[in-house]
Amino acid sequence: MLLVDLRAQVYEANLDLVRRGLVISTFGNASGVARSEGLIVIKPSGVPYDEMKPEHLVVTDLQGKVIEGTLRPSSDLPTHAALYRAFPAIGGIAHTHSEYATAWAQARRPIPCFGTTHADYFHGPIPVTKAMPEKEIAGEYEANTGMAIVRAFRKKDPMDVPAVLVANHGPFAWGSDPRAATENAWMLEVVARMAYRTIKINADAGAIAKALHDRHFLRKHGKKAYYGQSGSKQ
Numbered sequence: 001m002l003l004v005d006l007r008a009q010v011y012e013a014n015l016d017l018v019r020r021g022l023v024i025s026t027f028g029n030a031s032g033v034a035r036s037e038g039l040i041v042i043k044p045s046g047v048p049y050d051e052m053k054p055e056h057l058v059v060t061d062l063q064g065k066v067i068e069g070t071l072r073p074s075s076d077l078p079t080h081a082a083l084y085r086a087f088p089a090i091g092g093i094a095h096t097h098s099e100y101a102t103a104w105a106q107a108r109r110p111i112p113c114f115g116t117t118h119a120d121y122f123h124g125p126i127p128v129t130k131a132m133p134e135k136e137i138a139g140e141y142e143a144n145t146g147m148a149i150v151r152a153f154r155k156k157d158p159m160d161v162p163a164v165l166v167a168n169h170g171p172f173a174w175g176s177d178p179r180a181a182t183e184n185a186w187m188l189e190v191v192a193r194m195a196y197r198t199i200k201i202n203a204d205a206g207a208i209a210k211a212l213h214d215r216h217f218l219r220k221h222g223k224k225a226y227y228g229q230s231g232s233k234q
Ligand SMILES: [Zn+2]
Pocket: 027, 095, 096, 097, 169, 170
């Protein structure tokens, strides 16, 4: 069996999405990529989470061609593959329809950064993709969803803002590995809920000051990070 370690990580990441309450019905999938081999490991389509085993995961190449596995890969595979091709720094992706993040996606509003919880994980507002033209919906819809995300990051580093809202659909999050991707998917849901409540309390609430935003993001990420214990990820 190929990529035993990555399979275990992707398997855990998929279960983690369920444990963190981010999966509604079967809307959710996580994947990981082995950069040196150029291979993706992704959840199979339509297998209930409580019956899924690591050997059910599907291995594909970066074009989405199945290399190992008897089950069909998640139907969102072409979106994952497009992101792995366009964003070389990412190692894992998580897609959910978590309630608050999806509400913002449906409202087609970016999530402003109102506080340091958001700033610790995302260096800027969470962007929303542009609505897809009918031609792209009728065509290779999942791959075109990936391209819509890539277009939303033309002027942004995907590791600075490791999540996006796909218009009228839901969130995709990513990270250095599958575990980081699910953590970012979870934190995205948390900040989506907090932002919703913030504007309920004060519709005129302003975004966090840039200096405070930078301070919080950069103490955890980047070259001068100093938060947590040395050698740990946080
Ligand atoms: Zn979806």
